[in-house]
Amino acid sequence: MGATDSAFAGSIPAIYEQYLGPLLFEPFAEDMAARLRDVVQGRVLETAAGTGIVTRALVKTLPPGLPIIATDLNQAMLDLAAKRLQADNVTWRQVDAQSLPFEDASFDAVVCQFGVMFFPDKLTAYREALRVLKPGGRFVFNVWNSLDHNEVSRIISDIAGKAFPDDPPRFIERVPFGYFDPDRIRGEVQQAGFENVQIEVVEKTTSAPSSREPATGLCQGTPLRAEIEARAPDRLEEITAKASEALIARFGPSSVENRMSALVVTAWR
Numbered sequence: 492m493g494a495t496d497s498a499f500a501g502s503i504p505a506i507y508e509q510y511l512g513p514l515l516f517e518p519f520a521e522d523m524a525a526r527l528r529d530v531v532q533g534r535v536l537e538t539a540a541g542t543g544i545v546t547r548a549l550v551k552t553l554p555p556g557l558p559i560i561a562t563d564l565n566q567a568m569l570d571l572a573a574k575r576l577q578a579d580n581v582t583w584r585q586v587d588a589q590s591l592p593f594e595d596a597s598f599d600a601v602v603c604q605f606g607v608m609f610f611p612d613k614l615t616a617y618r619e620a621l622r623v624l625k626p627g628g629r630f631v632f633n634v635w636n637s638l639d640h641n642e643v644s645r646i647i648s649d650i651a652g653k654a655f656p657d658d659p660p661r662f663i664e665r666v667p668f669g670y671f672d673p674d675r676i677r678g679e680v681q682q683a684g685f686e687n688v689q690i691e692v693v694e695k696t697t698s699a700p701s702s703r704e705p706a707t708g709l710c711q712g713t714p715l716r717a718e719i720e721a722r723a724p725d726r727l728e729e730i731t732a733k734a735s736e737a738l739i740a741r742f743g744p745s746s747v748e749n750r751m752s753a754l755v756v757t758a759w760r
Contacts, residue, residue, distance in 0.1 A: 499541070499565045503712055508542040508571060510708030514749055515644075516544045516604065518695040519633060523604055524548035526631050526757065533599030534558045536623060538588035538616075539606020541565075543572030549602070550578050560593075562586035591619045598623050603632040605753075608670045617683030617758075624760040630685065633755045634676065636692065638668045640752035646741060647709045650734045651719065654726065660718030663709065673754060685758035693755050699747040702738035706731050 499507065523545055527535065531554050540546055540561040549559055562584045563569050569583045586592060588603070589612050601620045610616040620630045638645040644663060652659035670676070673690045680688050699705050709715060710731040719727050738747050 499568050499714070501567075503714075503716060504542055504565075504568050504571045506708060506712030507568075508544075508575070509712075510704050511712055512542065512544050514697050514699055514705055514708060515751065516541075517548075518697060518751075519693065519753055520545040520548040520604060522693055522695075522755065523602055523631060523633065524552040526755070527600050527602065527629075528552055530557070530600050532557070533625070534560065534597065536591075536593070536598040536601045537561045538586070538591075538601065538603045538620070539563055539609065540572060540583075541568045541604075541606075543569075543576050545602060545604045546572060546581060547576050550576065550581065556580050558582070560584060560598075562588070562591075564588070589615045589619060591623055593623045595622055596625045599625055599628050601628070601630045603630075605633060605635065605667065607632050608634055608667050613670075614679055614683055617680055617685070620758075621684045621760055626760055628760045630680075630758045630760070631756070633693070633753045634670050635668045636752035636754055637671045638664055640694075641668065641750075642741075643705050643738065643747060643749045643751075644668060644709065646737050647706060647734045648715075650737050651710065651715060651730060654719075654730050654733065655722050658722060660715060660722065662713065662715045662718050666714070671754060676754065676756060680756065680758050685760065687759040689757045691755045691757075692752060694750070694752045696751065697749045699749060701745070702735040702742065702747050705747060705749065706734035706738060710734055 540563045546561045559581045564587055566585045573583050607613055648663035677688050
């Protein structure tokens with residue numbers, strides 16, 4: 492994974508939050524928070540918190556005042572998250588999930604939404620989650636299913652690839668949608684030391700008011716943008732428009748139905 496694959500800076504965090512938050516992440520954030528509803532004491536750690544979409548869901552779901560430590564590698568994402576959510580029980584910290592600066596057995600739950608795909612060393616990140624969990628605690632994370640089960644994202648990935656046939660940008664299929672084999676995931680989580688691992692397919696559907704929202708979000712609010720601009724800095728708007736046109740061809744000129752599929756993993760210490 493290159494350095495640009497995890498670079499969420501500049502205007503990307505705001506575009507990500509505005510266009511991709513409601514479209515891709517909020518329904519799954521509610522699902523993740525609901526899975527921790529029975530955590531009534533102790534502390535919760537969130538890794539790869541991004542702009543705080545899961546954090547906000549956790550604050551609504553967990554008991555008032557329960558401490559949440561929300562972390563991310565990208566300070567720009569955390570800065571936006573802190574503006575969107577001001578809660579006394581939430582602490583924001585810039586942290587690498589592969590090297591957690593927390594004591595052993597210090598959290599009752601660790602949660603990570605659509606983040607582990609970005610970890611260069613997933614096994615180390617899983618071991619760190621295990622290390623900071625209390626006995627009986629759980630590590631809950633989700634990953635996208637394959638692009639075949641996430642049509643809107645697949646269409647936009649295909650358009651970006653066709654724009655550069657000799658050197659197609661593959662960020663979408665390589666990173667966020669590149670880690671979906673349940674046998675591999677279970678094996679790696681178990682190798683890290685978790686014995687009880689459950690994996691569930693969760694499907695959600697959202698609707699974008701027009702094709703422009705998902706096209707802008709994925710082309711300009713993710714590291715795909717850096718891949719496009721590295722090849723042709725002046726073509727970002729053109730490729731965004733082509734992605735929008737492809738969505739219109741598939742879904743029509745009005746709203747876009749976004750059917751999504753993800754795997755939710757629960758691993759117990």
